[in-house]
Amino acid sequence: MDGARAKSRQSSHRKPSAVAAIDFGTTNTGYAYYFRPAQYRPIAANDIEVKKQVPTTVLLSPTKDFVAFGEAAEDQYRNLTVEKKHNEYYYFRHFKMNLHHLPHLSNDINIKDATGKEMQAMTVFKEAIKYVKEELLEKMNGGQTGDISESEVRWVITVPAIWRDSAKQFMKAAAILAGIRAEGLVLALEPESAAICCKDMALNNVAGVEGVILKAFDPGQMYIVLDCGGGTVDTTVHEVQTDGRLKELHAAAGGPWGGKLVNDAFEQHICDLVGSDIFHKFKKENTSQWLEFESNFEAKKIRYEGKQDITLTFPAYLISKFKIVRKYELHDHFEQDYLRNRMCKLIDNNLVLTPKLMDHLFANATDKINAHIEDLRCKEKLKMISTILLVGGFSESKVVVNVVKEHFKNELRVVAPPHGGSAILKGAVMYGWDQNIIAVRVCPFTYGVHTRSVYNANIHKGATPKEFNGKRVVDNCFHKHLEIDEQVLVGENTTPSTYTLINRNKPVAFWRIYKSTQKNPVFCHEKSCSHIGTLKIEIPPSVKETNIKMNICMTCRGTELKATAFLPDHKGVECVANLDFLDTSSLESDMVSSFTE
Missing domain, CATH: 2.60.34 (Substrate Binding Domain Of DNAk; Chain A, domain 1)
Known part of the structure; x- marks a missing residue:
């Protein structure tokens, strides 16, 4: 190896003063960080500070300047919809999925906001990352006696393992435009990061971690990490080597089967219920009611355990507009077409979703997840897999965990580590600290x-x-x-x-x-x-x-x-x-x- 390459390799191995990781998800975004102690010791999951995740939502002004991010963006946009001023603003939610769905990515590609207005995608991603980066630095400096400069930080941004090379490069380019130094920036794969954290929690006997997880990280063991996010579900398959490092056995795989698929199915159900003409007019003319309705469903979806009815306040606009357009009551429509199917009921202004309907909405995602794991298990080199680790925000749904466990009972150990969402963030910090933990990729x-x-x-x-x-x-x-x-x-x-x-x-x-x-x-x-x-x-x-x-x-x-x-x-x-x-x-x-x- 020549001198220049040796110097570069040594530089990449040098421990930074701090590591900061951003999990920029389809539905939610969070961050975590770690400071190098005065006396060196190996990094552990419990040493890492994690911030509660907020919605990945960006609000930009009519002149395309940054206004707000997260819950603040959602609140301000709702106020704008009430005042009928929202059409002038740019409001982006779930926009990360564009990097998965769009067939061709470039630096100047455009994406559409909630009302169909176009903006350069790079601007949207840059502004979102910039906001999170600046808040993260402020949080880090608030906990130190002296300021830490950006040059002392190794930055890590998580990405789905199934992303194309172009999507990874796009995210990296947006981070650099947001002010993160290229030489201090690392991309971490989401399921891989979760595995790194789970391995640490198991080996350090973190409270609440099942003993079966510890066994999964014995040398020679093979396991699947199933990262269930808001937008995508992707998997990585590892074998634990004798030195504790991880060897990838199969290239990352997966698809757009995350929690958003359940929301999309719910939206389609409401659209079918009242008719697409009424529904799309409702979203355009009464955006604040739609946002509230959708937000309530998201909150109930997370808490749904598989047996109870879900009750939502049904938008008054849809009830009145249905009568005007169809010339009869929406309640009568339910009596005729929906109650007999026992899928949902409309009682006064309350929509009651039965477990039968909720299971149907979840099946749009869970059926694809189980089929994907079955496909992996058919491969000869993966027949010795013993464990599935369920991580990511969507894995915190009891429905997802129970459906996967039921499907593979008596065949595989299915484990959902505690705080599966934060496992990705903590693992990303640990990967940023020591990238040698992954020895072999496929x-x-x-x-x-x-x-x-x-x-x-x-x-x-x-x-x-x-x-x-x-x-x-x-x-x-x-x-x-x-x-x-x-x-x-x-x-x-x-x-x-x-x-x-x-x-x-x-x-x-x-x-x-x-x-x-x-x-x-x-x-x-x-x-x-x-x-x-x-x-x-x-x-x-x-x-x-x-x-x-x-x-x-x-x-x-x-x-x-x-x-x-x-x-x-x-x-x-x-x-x-x-x-x-x-x-x-x-x-x-x-x-x-x-x-x-």
Whole structure:
């Protein structure tokens, strides 16, 4: 390893003065922090300060300036709706899910607020993170005799394990715009963070932690962490190594099956009940009543245990508007169509949701969660899994825990550690303190670059070769760097690939990055392949030659895919390599002047 890389590696291992973690969730956001003690000792979960989570809600002014975040944003927006001034403001809730759902992400992509107005997503995320960061710093300084500067803090932001590389990069870019230093910023995977915290609580016999959790972290044990959040549910599968570090056995997987799915099902039920025309008019004309109605359901949903009726005050607007539009009473509609199904009742102005209906609403999420775990258990290498750890805010619902336990009874130990939501935050702080706790990751896709290769009749079947620099070559080739399901040692470089650049006339070389669900794709236009970004490599000005060889490695650094590049014929010269997953422009790769051997 050359001196520059060794210095960088040592710097990344240096313990910071403090670690601050932000769990920026779909539904709620919280933070936690830890100060390095005067006399060094290993960090423990109980040493970490955690702040109560608040709604991930942002209110921006008509001029797109920050107004409020969390409960303050919700309260101010309700007041604006009463005064009929809300349409001028930008109100964002559950906006994190855009990074999961939108097919293509870029720095300048727009998202819609509650009333359909568009704003640049980067602005919304930046303002939200900036507010939380500043409040966190204020809280940290309030507990110290002297101020702590931002440069002394290692910042950690949690992200779903199933996020694409572009979504991770987007979140990191927003955090940097919010004032967090790039060199002091780490991304932590949510289920992985929870596992780190649960492992610590078990080994330190934290009160309330079941003995079965301790067994799950014995060397050689395999377990699934099921992170049930507000927007997504994702899983990671670990094996505990003899040194206590964790080895990933299967690439992160999951889907948009979090607590929001229950809310969406409830909204659709109300829409079906009164009719979409009346319901959508209600949301637009009487936004304050809708927000109150939805908020009441969210509060009751969290406390629902699976047996009791849920009673909500039904919006007066819907009762009166239904009579005007349909020409008969909503109560009569219930008598005719809903009471006989015993799903819900309307008594005066109270909507009573029966357990039958509530179980139906939850099933939209829990059925998908159980099916996902079944799919994982079908894989040969995961047959020895013994335990499921349920974490995340949605896991604090007794319905979710009971449904998963019932489905896998007599097959797997299903454990919901106490305070499953805060486990992610505490684990994120611990990961920020020591990123070496994760030793091995599994590659979720085959990654490679778009280039030109020397023609091989056995490999490039159907392709027509052409002459280039005295060789027969083929265009549009997928040159593999990492293979799907490959186990990658975190922080260690993989075997480099050699590229030959001919007649270069600029200081930057670039290749288009592709991923594939196949192990050995040959061409980038195959069905399994998709273009995900650009690899840009800056060649130092001291290198004057127009024809050069370049060695490129792709590997896992922490939770992100990274690249390194160096020139084998120029000892001690390292190039700056950057993987840009937000740049999916149609620019051709430098394959026009390069090829792989």
